Amino acid sequence: MSETEKIEAAAFRRLLQHLDERKDVQNIDLMNLAGFCRNCLSKWYMAAAQEEGVEIDYDAARERVYGMPYAHWKEKYQTPATPEQQAAFEAGGKS
Numbered sequence: 001m002s003e004t005e006k007i008e009a010a011a012f013r014r015l016l017q018h019l020d021e022r023k024d025v026q027n028i029d030l031m032n033l034a035g036f037c038r039n040c041l042s043k044w045y046m047a048a049a050q051e052e053g054v055e056i057d058y059d060a061a062r063e064r065v066y067g068m069p070y071a072h073w074k075e076k077y078q079t080p081a082t083p084e085q086q087a088a089f090e091a092g093g094k095s
Contacts, residue, residue: 015041016064019041024077026079026085027078028085028086028089031089032085032088032089038065042061042064042065043058043061049061
């Protein structure tokens, strides 16, 4: 692994740690502000694994990003989107 890859891996781990520490920030907030969310990151993780010839399914990728099974995270931390959050999401056209 190159120095660049080591640094990128460390930055990724720090991003996951930060997201884990900020469970109060909902995915819709991330989408509205940054155009990506934990689920997007999970899809990118899965795609990167597949590019390296490693088979990983979406549930396993989400568990890596969320730090627990997605259903458990959703039950424990996800709140319903407010009308304002939903309107901002729809106005932004992000998916």
